Structures are given as C-alpha cells and as structure tokens.
Amino acid sequence: MFWPFKRATQKKPYRNPPLMVESLEERAVLSSFTVDGRCNIYGAGDDAPPAPGRGGGGMLPKLVTLSTLGSPSLVSFPAVTGRVSGWAAAGGYNLPDGGGSWGGVTNVPAWHGISGVRHDQATMFLVGVFLGPNGKPATAPPTLNVTDANAIAASQPLLGQQFFIGDGSTGGQVLQSVTVPAGATRLYLGFAENFGFRFPQRLPGYYSDNGGFLSVDVRSASASPSVRVSEGIDAPGTSQQQIFRISTADTLAVQMPNLTFVLRDLPVGTVPAALDVTWTTSVQYRTGEGTPPGAKPVPGFSFSVTRRGIQYQPAWPSVRGGDLDVTAGFTVAGRTYTVSSEMSFDTRSLRILGSNPTKAQVQAYVNSFRLPANWPDNSGYDYNAILRKIAYHETNLANMGSGGYNQYYWAGQFAGHPTWNTGGDRGVGVMQITPSGNDLIEPVNVWDWRANVAAGVAKLNYGLGVADRLPTAIRGAGFDAAFARVQAERRAAGLAPLVGVDVPTLTPLQRVRVAIRAYNGAAGTDSLGRTVLNEYELATTGPANARRLALTVNKTTRVGTAQWVEVPIARRSAGQPNYVNLVLASPDA
Ligand SMILES: [Ca+2]
C-alpha cells in the first residue's frame, strides 16, 4: 500500500539512530513440532477435537505459543517434511503441500469460529489458524480459497481463518511468510477434513482414520523489533489498519481512539514482563500531499512514558489528529534498542483522523447552550435555532460531503480530515472557526467538534454585544463630522443649530441580524467612515467625502433623530455579502 500522506522528504530525522545491527539469522527463533495426520484444525482453542460431521475428531491441532518465538509479526516454515493420509487403511499418502487423493478437492466449511478452507486441486495439505488469548472468534471469518496459495510468497490471515502452509515454500522454493494478525498469541497446525473433502455442506470430521505425520519447523521471520498498533489487542482484522478515528460517545464526549502499542519480534532472551520500555507518542498534523485544500499545520503533542512490559495504552493529553509516530526504547542484555513505527513499512504512516458526530449529537450540544442575558426578547427568533442555522450554513460552505454538520470530510480521499475553508479565511469545522490575526488556529477547534461549536457560540454571543454597543459605538469622529456638516448647513440656511442627536436603539430583530453579520466578520466601511460594516448603518446624505447625518428634527426641541438603515448587499465586497439572509433561510433542523 502507498500512503501519500507522508512523503519521504517530509520525514523528520529519528531522534536516535536506530540500532539494526543484528542479522536475520541472529534474530530468528525456531521451534520444531510434529503434526500428526489426525490433527484437527477445528479443535483450535478447544479441549477436545470436534467431529460434527461424525467419523471421529482425531487429535487436537498442534499448538505453537507465539511468545516462545519472540511474539513475531511474521512467521515462516523453513522445513516441513513427512507424509500424511486422510484414510491410512487405503494408503493415499501425500506430501505437506497436499495430494490428489479422495478426489483432490477440498471444500470444508466453517465450524464454531474457525473458517472453512477451499482448495480445488489438493487434499490433506498442512493448514494453520491464529487465535488470541480469548480463543475462537464469535463469528468465523471468511473461508479462503487457497488453490493458488502454493505460488504466493506472503499471506495475511485473520484470527480464526485457516490459511495454507503446505511445505512452507512456493513451488519455486521461495520461503513463504505469514503475517501474524493483531492480537494473535497462538498458532495451531493441522488439517481440514470432512467426509469426501469436497462437499461444503458436510461438517468437519473423519479424522480418526488418518495416518502419518509431518515434521514442522516454525520460526520468526522478522528481521528486527517492531512496534504494532491495534485498537484492542484481540480485535481481529486490524493488523492492516492505518487510520484510527476520533469519535463521539453517546454522552457527547469526544474521545481519542483506544490504542494499544505492542512491541513485537523481541530479541532472544527478552523477558517481556520485566522489560522497561520508554514509549514516546507523537501526533502532529502536517500539511502537504494528501491533505485537503486549505489545510493548515496544527500542533499536536509528543510525550514520553516509561512502563514495564511490552504493551502500552497511551493516555491522550487532548484530542488531536494527524500523523501518529510511536517510538519504544528499551535495553536487552546490555544492548539498547530504539524502535520506531516509522522504521517499518506497514506502520510508518499511522494516522489519527476524525469521524463526524451525528446530526442529532451536534443539535443536542447546540441546544444545551443557555440563552445569554442580552438575547433580545421578541425578535421572532430562537437563540438555539439561530445557532443551528449558522452551523448549517457554515458547514455547507464547501463541497465536503453532506449528511449533517461537518467537522470532518465524510468520504472520499480526504475522509476524516478537518473541513478547512478553501476561501482564504482559514476557517475550519462545524462552525468554520477562524484563527485570530495571523496565528495558527487553536488545535482544539480543529479536532474537537464540541470545542468548535462552543467557539461558534462565543462568536455569536460576541456579536450580540456588538449589537448592544452599536448605538454608542457609532458616535465617533465620523459621526461628529457628519453632524457638524448638518449644523453648518443649518447655519447657512439661517436655522438655529440643533441641540443634539438621538441615535435610536436597534429593534430586537435588528440586533439579531447585527449579531449574525458580526459572525461573518462585518468587513467594510460604513456611511460614517468607520472600518466596520455592520448589518446596519446610519442614514446619511451628501457626497461620499462630505456626508451629513440624515436626521428627523423635532422643531420644538431642536433634537435630531438619526435613522438605522440596512446596508445594501451591493455595498459589501468582503465576506458573504448576503450572509444574514442566507443564515436565516437555512434549515435549523
Ligand atoms: Ca479421514
């Protein structure tokens, strides 16, 4: 597999030069076993060999405890010799790769958590099954068709899935290797049989009449210690997993993936339970090939913990995604090892990305925010509904997939990456939160949708304050100049000067609209020359460089009253000109 997320040129240097001086031969650990022709692979993990298809269950399969081989990530079978028969009384002995006796076709079904196996050209070939400490899987994995397995150099069975071993080499005599699935602690060796071998409706059995035995050498095929990462040590099928997900619990808690790091392929002489291992865990979001448009680097964390034993579950200090690098340092027999996930092809691009909360989860969280004290009564709008509308509008700005509120891309090549705004304001997530100034965005707003929503709520609440302050804030230098021109005009016309100007408070609906506009940034220049363009400005008359306040004058009191007018959409050149109306027209559910 090629993972474009990290380019070789982007890799940082290792903290310490890795020590990889041991040769493959020095590292290999080998054990020899005798596998009787009656060894029943369906007895893996059981106390007695089963025969649901009758004919006798024979013997339990041969158990290989993987820790005796250094808990390898890869095993090989360098020497498999001998002959076996599926019916000793009739002869029909064959070599470990299987033979043509009894029709020469194998199709034995799954039984109690152990898969079946199919081979269209052989019977009585040596098979293996891996199991973890909890024994057989609840559900048998798919049956493999191993007809071509003798020509394949490497296989990757699942826990509980029968795989072809034969004589351990391809027809061309290349030693074959088998990837040990995540969570496997035991390997079983035996044969698959039912009555006639080739009828998949017939359950396993007919082992008791078998003959012969095989001599089987099993060894670790790994060249050096390695770090493996799994989500739950006994979870089948995760050994190929490269991406782990941030998720949301039913309680709405945002949680990092539950990972376990495991040291494998340990040097000869290691006592795992007594090994002190210093684990360094790093998560950093780096941009480049493989990240979506608009992506920005996001600082993560790197922390070290020393633990006894070869397994370690990191306690994440916070919710962060990006490249996951794991380094384990330990000493065996005076030799220091530094093993990094980046040293091995199949673990060098580990990543933590996100999975979106459901629509209902986001709405439940949005609805949990209490009405701020300054939310205007009688605006015709519900506070939480406005928040949901903003979330809906912000989350659908870009084509990031659909289905709800998007903290992350839902699907496609960027699935799980944060939804960065490609429009240049560097916003991200459900509420498209932007950094302040030229700073990098707060990492928590990138990876934790709840933090992102909370930041959006704070932003709307800030906008409500903008609305509250606007009638006062508007009285600046531009206001004074525009009023002075009114007085000058009155003097020229022979009218008495005004004694003052009233600026009306905004209506409840106007305050809501000002707050929504503030969410979008309110960029621009208003009628009085202020470098902010709220949803409303004061009405003026006259040329652009000599504006006068448009006032309604009470002739008795000689007080002028200013007038709020909505800024025409055509006057806006920054942000979304029609933002307020688009938000208000958005669904709130
Ligand atoms: Ca038999």
Ligand SMILES: [Ca+2]
């Ligand atoms: Ca072979």
